[in-house]
Amino acid sequence: MRVLAAMSGGVDSAVAAARALDAGHDVTGVHLALASGAPDHSGRSRGCCTPEDARDARRAADVLGIPFYVWDLAERFRADVVQDFLDEYAAGHTPNPCLRCNEKIKFAAVLDKALALGFDAVCTGHYARILDGPDGPELHRAVDVDKDQSYVLGVLDARQVAAALFPLGADRKADVRAEAARRGLAVADKPDSTDICFVSDGDTAGFLRARLGDAPGEVVDERGEVVGTHSGAYAFTVGQRRGLHIGRPAADGRPRYVLEVSPVQRRVVVGPAEALDVSELSGVRPRWPGPVPAAPFRCSAQVRAHGEAVPATAYPQGDRLVVRLDAPLRGVAPGQAVVLYDSTRVLGSATISASAPAAGSTTGASRTG
């Protein structure tokens, strides 16, 4: 196969490209320039993600002896990922930009261009597996549960899964590092990237404040009583406990959590932990990495990249999806993705738009974002 290896400059994508090469594929490396740099005096942009990452990716391609190019997707990334991230926070949601990047950039813009240019597949260093099943390729969790990235790949559809290669899905990170060192790839001891790539110092609240501005408002409890103030509702996430700066303790003296974020009303609602429990999720924009289901089905549902998957029943309803959880789940924010699994297999996903509280919760109404 002719394989396009997306090379970030990190250790995983370098080893993934090397594995694709070992498997006998005709591999070409490409680094995606995603960060928008301000054009300088001469009209050239100085912006790659970071120049070091581009250089590291190029060096890895040199070591592997494969052709290497840089694709400038900064404009697409700014519009589809960064702006979406800001819009979602401004709407009081909690988006996952990595998921959006996989959906819109790596397995859409890049994959489409690669296929049009005559490539058969796009290879990345994601920790996930594609296994042959009776209905075609299936997306599965990685063997290394700590590194498993199937959650952020839950947005892929069947066509995208069919054209994706994840050569690292059966490996442990430590082994991948050792392999990189053995192969002479200088990125072997490069630290893992953990933060959001376009929030350079990891300060998401600061990033949002600089772009969304101050929007002071009130912090209220479930009964609507004002218990504090804030300088921008977007800085809060459902389930958050720390940094609420509430002067007065709750009547029962127990810790309070963010239950709801309403940027339009500039309101943050806080309450006790059990009010965070939800038993039903409504999702929009369902995506199916395999066959599109017509009838309700049993599954396990995961709402965070490194959260636990809990038993549930999913009810597909065209362009919507309802998920009923067997037992309540705590802290589910609109904007997060719910990814559905059958054991290790990813069945589908949707973006959470609303949740209904567990029976017996103190807040009566359903929450929407």
Add this chain to the structure above:
Amino acid sequence: MAYLDHAATTPMLPEAVAVMASLLPTVGNASSLHAAGRRARRVVEESREQLASALGARPSEVVLTSSGTEADNLAVKGLYWARRREDPRRRRVLVSAVEHHAVLDAAAWLAEHEGAVVEVLPVDAVGRVDLAAVAAVISADPASVALVSVMWANNEVGTVQPVSEVVALAAEHGIPVHADAVQAPAQVPVAFTGSGLAAMTVTAHKLGGPIGAGALLLGRGVPLAPLLHGGGQERDVRSGTLDTPAVAAFATAASLAVERRPERAARLAALRDDLVRRAIEQVPDAMVNGDPSPAGRLPGIAHLSFPGCDGDSLLMLLDARGIECSTGSACSAGVPRPSHVLLAMGIPEDRARGSLRFSLGHTSTQADVDEAVAALAPVVERARRAATPASARPAVAVPAGA
């Protein structure tokens, strides 16, 4: 394999390789006073004479540098500093819109750090500097102009600039003119003395010499402040131990390139015309950029736009077929941007993004052209399918060959 990127760098001439290889094992710093030093000095000075003779200059006018970029920086910054020291009003730096980044960025640096006021001289649709604009910009306030920099021939589209006319306009007011001539000597006649230029940049690797050797031809009596300080080896305006083997190979290459130029230029022009004609046969909506007149351009450059394509896709697909060309001047980060040269010529961004430069040189053959032409139609068709929405918009087209 077809190497059609000679404007980026051209293979070393075997004679230059032989000279360089013969000198590499020889010890000697040309500034040392003992016999080994004298031997090296002799090689350097003979090379300087050979270079001067090839480029129509006096030996004393040759300031050896490590690259064309260094020579451009030395000229732009050195002239600016020296002229401003003589008269603090001289802060205007006039550069053509199609200069190489070694000139444009050096000028911009002066604006950012040294109080220079950079004024960009516009070009016409074929990329030639607008002389009426040059006259107007200079005469607006001649006393405030520190220098003018207009290249001899453009590295992307190959358009030859009216350097002597620019010199005439500047000379009325005693303003020094620098020309970046790195693309010129192997392709068109170049003579420094008599050009009226104050300074001219040349480099070895564009004419069959090694990478890492260049020169600034600097008129006698032209004041210039140094960029590199140290031993003052080159007329006290450039310091650094001279690379004797590279200098000798540079001189050999320059002398042979100039000697063989008439025959080679005619051969390359014929190959280039064949490439352009057959490229348009293969891709009828392709457009040629630069001066259509053979007298107004370098003979070895064919610059074409392919509407609806991304240049980086074209380059990648051609590369996969063993055809090596360029989307413009290479950017260190490898991020393709629409060329400032094409944009300055008034070419819309979409068309600029879908452009390729094929540049021929002394090793180019009919087989290279045949190979490129054969690959073009399928590559363009595939690149069109892969085009991003922006470049998929119908291009505002000038008919092919216009």
